[in-house]
Amino acid sequence: MVLRTFGWSFGITAAGLIAAGLLWGWEGFGIVLILSILEISLSFDNAVVNATVLKRMNPYWQKIFLTVGVLIAVFGMRLIFPLLVVGLTAHLNPATVIDLALNEGKEYAGHTYGDYLELANPAIAAFGGIFLLMIFLDFILEEKDFNWLSWLERPLEKVGKLDAFSSVIALVTIAVAANVFAGDNAETVLLAGLLGLATYLAVNGLSSVFEHRLEEDAEAEEEAEKSGKTLIQVGGRAAFFLFLYLEVLDASFSFDGVVGAFAITQNIFMIMLGLGIGAMYIRSLTVYLVRKGTLDDYVYLEHGAHYAIGVLAVILLVGIKHHVPELVTGLVGVGFIAAAFASSVLRNKREQALEGGS
Template sequence: MLLRTFGWSFAITVVGLTLAGLFWGWEALAVVALLSVLEISLSFDNAVVNAGVLKKLNAFWQKIFLSVGILIAVFGMRLAFPVLIVSLSAQKGPIAAVQLALDEPTKYEHLVTDAHPAIAAFGGMFLLMIFLDFIFGERDIQWLRWIERPLAKLGKIDMLSVCTALTALLVSALTVATHAHQSYGHTDKTATVLLSGVAGLITYLIVGGLSGHFENRLEEEEDREHDAEEKTKEANDGPPASGLAGKAAFFTFLYLEVLDASFSFDGVIGAFAITNQIFWMALGLGIGAMYIRSLTVYLVRQGTLEDYVYLEHGAHYAIGALAVILLVTIQYQINEIITGLVGVVLIAWSFWSSVRRNRVFTDDSGSSPREAP
């Protein structure tokens, strides 16, 4: 099971490190390895949240996520995305932007850094909406009940998450955006932050809305036509073999890709603290992204989220923290290690809470923790 799920990740690691060593030497190999470890350690919350969405898809779309999805994650977000930023910022063609990255890596780094306010606003708003929709939603299992119960009651108010997110965007635009961090100092990026933040909100509403719409339609059809199949699913132990397909699966996959991109924004910018060589960054972050994808599939196939029910809560709290951090970094620089530690602490806390819950339930009833309310 472990080799089948992580086999491609191991192979990509060997190929990536070999290429780095052969083409650029020992320094490149060390940098690529360091970036890989950082990407894995800082993105565990991404894997947990992705697993919560991926478990809804059937086996075919899970393979698409691990194959086509990783091409988008590596070549799209880790290589093409920074080049696109430079191309737009410097008003250069993509080829000229790549040439700039190779010939003048410091200038290339500055151009990517200068685009950070727009990137942070877009990604921050997208992630904030994910957190708000989670925290304002009603659910049978609650982790931090003293927070989640009152917020779930407030969540009955229509459009509360959108209003809250827009308020956060407005506050950010009128505070941190007025002295946005740039490579040459600070400048007013209020209009840029507002525009990018609204774009992030619209992207979430469109992609998430379409995914939810087709998912609901598919569930209604299955309820009418596949009652026998539903009974079979309930009798099976572990995650069901079937799942979303068709349009519902496509838009859920699209939602996953945008979600992964939002997680990647800060990591791509932060990687410049280690190197400004774009191919080293693409290799290192790409290897890390591959492990995160494999870990997501592993969590789904093992039914980990069903066994440790608070993990998803911890990951969403980490998403909320990351969203706030992204908005704060519009003006202030925050070390990537601090950002990662916040997520690690929240997920470790939720994991330990899940273990304690399972022990208490098992001691009281002697049944499987999955049966706990």
């Protein structure tokens, strides 16, 4: 099970590290290894949240997530996306951006490629922060089968009955971030935050609509089978929008990793290779959690991951003005997951003891 799920990750790690050593020597080997560990630590909670979505998709789309999704994550988010962001925010033509990216340390108008990416941080952080905040809010405000921190979650579930309350909170957060953290970038932060909110509402809304239709068709199919009729399902479209949702979610998680990577090196190929290896492990871990049914066995893991997402959203927004070390971001995510796992284990033991006593 482990080898089947993580086999590609192990193989890509070995090939990637060997390539790094051959191309850049021991220094390159070490940098790529560090970047891989950085990506895994920053995105561990991403795997848990991905698993809650992926388990609603059929095996075909799970394979798409592991193949096409990985290509999008590695080449799209870790290589092409930073180039686009630098070009759009710095108003540079594609040729200049690519030239700066390929020539480490080269400057244009007094700035390197890494400098330009850092200057784009307010827009990146606002978009990603609001998108992740919406994921956290929609989870914490909805009614759940299990409550982890009941003293907090039950009152919030009552508040969550108000329509569009999460969107109201997000809009207020955008306004606060623009006024408190943005400084001269207030307009950029407002626009990026609104785009992050709009993207979440669009992708999540479409996936919910088609998923609901899929559930209705499944019920209708049961009735049709009884009467000898057949019914065409729309699972493909539902899974497609869930796939888009996962890709945007991955993008939001990767923002801080991509920007933070430039504190280690400005070699875009090292960054793509190191973060790509980490992204592959996160995807393999996601599939492993689904196939093992881990989220069903440890019911608070989903809670811990969403709390970590909420904190990460705040960190991204605060990071518009104040740098938050990547170590802190990684430890927060791992800490919530570990606490949720421990709580789940204790809950399972209590349940077993009660069953044994009866």
